Amino acid sequence: MNNLISEIRISVLVTFCLAALVCVVYPLVVWGVAQTLFPDNANGSLIIRNGKTVGSKLIAQHFTDKKYFHPRPSAAGDAGYDATSSGGSNLGPTSKKLIDSVRERVKAYRAENNLPPTESVPADAVTASASGLDPHISVKNALIQASRVAKARDMNEKDVIAKIERNNEGRDLGILGEPRVNVLTLNLSLDAR
Amino acid sequence: MDYFGWIQLALFVGLLFALTKPMGVYLTRVLDVDGKTFLDPIMRHVERLFYFLLGIDPKKEQDWKQYSFSLIAFSLVGILFTYAILRLQHLLPLNPQGIGPLSDQLSFNTAVSFATNTNWQSYGGESTMSYLSQMVGLTFHNFTSAATGIAVAAALVRGIARNSAKTIGNFWTDVIRIILYVLLPICIFYAVFLVSQGMIQNFKPYETAQVVEPYITQVPQKDAGEQEIKDTQGNLVMEERKVDAQTIVQGPMASQVAIKMLGTNGGGYTNANAAHPYENPSPLSNFLQMLSIFLIPSGLTYYLGRTVKNQRHGWAVWTAMATIFLIGLLVCWSAETAGNPHMHALGIDASSGNMEGKETRFGIFNSALFATVTTDASCGAVNSMHDSFTPLGGLIPMLNIQLGEVIFGGVGAGLYGMLVFVVLAVFLAGLMIGKTPEYIGKKIEAYDVKASVMFIMVPVLTILGFTAWGVISSWGLVGLNNSGPHGFSEVLYAYSSAAGNNGSAFAGLNTNSYWYDITLGIVMLLGRFFMIVPVLALAGNLAKKKLIPPSEGSFPVTGPIFTILLIGTVFIVGALTFFPALSLGPIVEHYLMTHSNILF
Structure with missing residues (x-):
C-alpha cells in the first residue's frame, strides 16, 4: 500500500x-x-493585398470563373475548401459515389477546357486531394487550362504559360516530390498584370 | 514506378542506414545512467533537478515487477491528466476559438489513445481541440509515451545482456533521460526546421481571409442538431451558401508535429494530419518526417547489437526489418501506380496513378512510401487517405500493422516486438535441429516462450474478435463510409490500428460514436499494457539466467540464415492469422475492381 x-x-x-x-x-x-x-x-504564409488578407499561399481556395485556374476538387467540409475541416473523400476504389462524381467532373473538365476525347484527363484535376486544401495542381493540368484562361482574359496563351512556369515550384532539391503549380499565387499574378 | 521514385527510395534507405550507427551509439550512452553525452554541460543540471524534485535515486534499479508497476502508475496518471484537460478545455486558457469541451467518451478515447502511443483520431484536430489541449494535453503524451516505449525496449535488451541479474533498470531514470537527452533536443531543431518549410507556430486566433473569388455553392441543409435533413425520397435537402471568406487554422503546430513524428505518435494537429499543407508543407518536410519516424527505431537495433556485444546480430535484425519494409513498399507503390481501372475507363490519364486522396506535392511515390513507413512503425500519421488507396495499396498498411509493427516499428515498441519474434524464431530453430534453444547465451525455456506467445495472442484476439463484433452489430455498421468489402476493411483496419497502437485509419469510418470510442479505447489499452507486461516479464526472466558461452551447438543469430528465419517467422505468424480476414476485405475487393464492373 x-x-x-x-x-x-x-x-x-x-x-x-x-x-x-x-x-x-x-x-x-x-x-x-x-x-x-x-x-x-510561422504565421501561416498569408497573402496580403491592399491591407486585406486574401488567403494563404499554402491553402487552396475555390475558383470557378473561366479567367482563373481551377484547383483540385475538395472534400473539406460541406462546401469544399473549408480550412477548418480538412480531409479527403475517403471513398474507396469500388465506391459508386466516387466513380459517379469523378464521371461528372471529367465531363465538366472536358467541356470547359474544350478537351477532345482523344486526350486523357490528368488525374489530379478530377480527384479530391487528401487534405481538401491542396494548393497545387500538376503542370499538365495547368497547361490544359491555359488556353481557356488566356481566352477569358484576352491574353496571349504564351504569356499565360510563362506565368505557369513562374509558379511551378518544381521538385525540392531537384529530386524530392513532384513538380507542381500553385493555383492561388498563379491566379493572383494574373490579376496583378 | 518512375525513375525519380527509385532515386528518392535509394536516398531514403541510404540516409537511414547512415544514421543508424550514430543514433545507436548515442542511445547507448543515454540509456546508461552513467553514460556521457555532449549535452551533459546543460542537461546534467536539469536531470539532477528532476531527481531532486522527485526524491528518487537514479541508480536504484527495479526488478521487472516494480518497473511495470511504475510504468502503469505513470500512464494512468497521464490518462487522467489529459482526460481532465479535454473535459475542461472551455474553462482553460489558450482557447481563442472558444471551442467547447469534448464528450466524456471522446475524452476517454483520446486520452487513452495518446497515452498508449496510438493517437487514433476520433477527434477532429483543428475543429475540436484548443491550443492548450494540443500543446499540453496531447504533446505531453507524445513525449512520455515515446519515452516509455524506448524504456521498455531498453529493459528487455538489458535483460538479454545481463548475467544472473535481478533488476532491469529504473523506469523513472530511463524516461527522464530519454526525454532530456534524445527527444527534446532533437525536437527543438526539428520543429524550427519544419517552420522554415512553411509550418505554423503561433498563438493567434484563426485568421479570416477574404477569398479572391467569392462564389455560391449548394450545401446540405442541417437541422438544429447538425443532422442533415432528408426529403421523403431520402434525398438530401440542399440550400445555397455564399462563400466569401475562408477561416484559416492557426496555433502552435510545429512543436507538436516534431515530436509526433520523432516519437512515432502520429496524432494530427489537423484532421487531415500530415496531408494538410500546414502540417507537411513541402516534399522536403515530408522526406524528413518519414525519416524521423524510422530514426530512433533504426538506431535501437544498433543499441541492441552494442549492448549484447554482438553487433552483427543488431545488423541482422536491421536487415530483416529493411527487407520486409522494401517488400511492402514495392507492392504498395506498384498498386498505387497501376491505379483504378474504373477511373481509367472514364478517360483519365492512366499514367498518373490513383490520385484520389493524395496531395499533388507528394504524388504517388511519396504517398506510398509514407503509408508504408507510418504503418511499419506505430506512427499512424498519414500524408494521404489510406481509405482511398487501391485494394492492394491499402492492404499493405493494414498488413504492416497486423504483422505487429516490428518493421523498425514504433519507438521502442518495434524493437521489443521484433525481439519477441527473435525468441520465437530461435525456439522454432531449436525445435527443428533438436537442441535446447538459446539466444545470445541465454537458454530459452517454457516461461520465455509463454510470455512471447501471450504477446502475440493479444493483437490477434482483439483485432479479430472486435472486428467480428463490430461487423455484426448495428453500431459497427452505422459509421461506415463505404459498403461492400471496403466497408469490412474499414472496420478491420480500425481495430488493427487500435490494437497495434498505430492510429492511422481508413478514415471514412466515423468512429466518434459511443461504442466505437469505448471499444477502440479498450483495444488500445489491451494492445499496449497487455503486451508491455509480458515483455517486461520476459526481460526479468532472461536477466535472471546465467550467460553460457556460445558452443558449437548454438544457433547463430547473425547472418542470412537467421535473417531469413526471422522474416519467415514474422510472415508466417501474421499471414496465417490474418489471411482469412484480409481475403474478405482488400483481396476480394481487388478482384472485384480488376475483373468486374460491380460498384458499391
Whole structure:
C-alpha cells in the first residue's frame, strides 16, 4: 500500500515536472525562435493585398470563373475548401459515389477546357486531394487550362504559360516530390498584370 | 514506378542506414545512467533537478515487477491528466476559438489513445481541440509515451545482456533521460526546421481571409442538431451558401508535429494530419518526417547489437526489418501506380496513378512510401487517405500493422516486438535441429516462450474478435463510409490500428460514436499494457539466467540464415492469422475492381 502511494506520488510529480518542460518551455522556445527566424511562415504564409488578407499561399481556395485556374476538387467540409475541416473523400476504389462524381467532373473538365476525347484527363484535376486544401495542381493540368484562361482574359496563351512556369515550384532539391503549380499565387499574378 | 521514385527510395534507405550507427551509439550512452553525452554541460543540471524534485535515486534499479508497476502508475496518471484537460478545455486558457469541451467518451478515447502511443483520431484536430489541449494535453503524451516505449525496449535488451541479474533498470531514470537527452533536443531543431518549410507556430486566433473569388455553392441543409435533413425520397435537402471568406487554422503546430513524428505518435494537429499543407508543407518536410519516424527505431537495433556485444546480430535484425519494409513498399507503390481501372475507363490519364486522396506535392511515390513507413512503425500519421488507396495499396498498411509493427516499428515498441519474434524464431530453430534453444547465451525455456506467445495472442484476439463484433452489430455498421468489402476493411483496419497502437485509419469510418470510442479505447489499452507486461516479464526472466558461452551447438543469430528465419517467422505468424480476414476485405475487393464492373 505504501508502495502504491509512493508510486502515485512520483507519477504525479513527474507528470507536472515534465509537463512544465515539454508543454510550456519547449513550445515557447520553438515559438520564439520561429517567430524571429521565419515570422512569415510561422504565421501561416498569408497573402496580403491592399491591407486585406486574401488567403494563404499554402491553402487552396475555390475558383470557378473561366479567367482563373481551377484547383483540385475538395472534400473539406460541406462546401469544399473549408480550412477548418480538412480531409479527403475517403471513398474507396469500388465506391459508386466516387466513380459517379469523378464521371461528372471529367465531363465538366472536358467541356470547359474544350478537351477532345482523344486526350486523357490528368488525374489530379478530377480527384479530391487528401487534405481538401491542396494548393497545387500538376503542370499538365495547368497547361490544359491555359488556353481557356488566356481566352477569358484576352491574353496571349504564351504569356499565360510563362506565368505557369513562374509558379511551378518544381521538385525540392531537384529530386524530392513532384513538380507542381500553385493555383492561388498563379491566379493572383494574373490579376496583378 | 518512375525513375525519380527509385532515386528518392535509394536516398531514403541510404540516409537511414547512415544514421543508424550514430543514433545507436548515442542511445547507448543515454540509456546508461552513467553514460556521457555532449549535452551533459546543460542537461546534467536539469536531470539532477528532476531527481531532486522527485526524491528518487537514479541508480536504484527495479526488478521487472516494480518497473511495470511504475510504468502503469505513470500512464494512468497521464490518462487522467489529459482526460481532465479535454473535459475542461472551455474553462482553460489558450482557447481563442472558444471551442467547447469534448464528450466524456471522446475524452476517454483520446486520452487513452495518446497515452498508449496510438493517437487514433476520433477527434477532429483543428475543429475540436484548443491550443492548450494540443500543446499540453496531447504533446505531453507524445513525449512520455515515446519515452516509455524506448524504456521498455531498453529493459528487455538489458535483460538479454545481463548475467544472473535481478533488476532491469529504473523506469523513472530511463524516461527522464530519454526525454532530456534524445527527444527534446532533437525536437527543438526539428520543429524550427519544419517552420522554415512553411509550418505554423503561433498563438493567434484563426485568421479570416477574404477569398479572391467569392462564389455560391449548394450545401446540405442541417437541422438544429447538425443532422442533415432528408426529403421523403431520402434525398438530401440542399440550400445555397455564399462563400466569401475562408477561416484559416492557426496555433502552435510545429512543436507538436516534431515530436509526433520523432516519437512515432502520429496524432494530427489537423484532421487531415500530415496531408494538410500546414502540417507537411513541402516534399522536403515530408522526406524528413518519414525519416524521423524510422530514426530512433533504426538506431535501437544498433543499441541492441552494442549492448549484447554482438553487433552483427543488431545488423541482422536491421536487415530483416529493411527487407520486409522494401517488400511492402514495392507492392504498395506498384498498386498505387497501376491505379483504378474504373477511373481509367472514364478517360483519365492512366499514367498518373490513383490520385484520389493524395496531395499533388507528394504524388504517388511519396504517398506510398509514407503509408508504408507510418504503418511499419506505430506512427499512424498519414500524408494521404489510406481509405482511398487501391485494394492492394491499402492492404499493405493494414498488413504492416497486423504483422505487429516490428518493421523498425514504433519507438521502442518495434524493437521489443521484433525481439519477441527473435525468441520465437530461435525456439522454432531449436525445435527443428533438436537442441535446447538459446539466444545470445541465454537458454530459452517454457516461461520465455509463454510470455512471447501471450504477446502475440493479444493483437490477434482483439483485432479479430472486435472486428467480428463490430461487423455484426448495428453500431459497427452505422459509421461506415463505404459498403461492400471496403466497408469490412474499414472496420478491420480500425481495430488493427487500435490494437497495434498505430492510429492511422481508413478514415471514412466515423468512429466518434459511443461504442466505437469505448471499444477502440479498450483495444488500445489491451494492445499496449497487455503486451508491455509480458515483455517486461520476459526481460526479468532472461536477466535472471546465467550467460553460457556460445558452443558449437548454438544457433547463430547473425547472418542470412537467421535473417531469413526471422522474416519467415514474422510472415508466417501474421499471414496465417490474418489471411482469412484480409481475403474478405482488400483481396476480394481487388478482384472485384480488376475483373468486374460491380460498384458499391
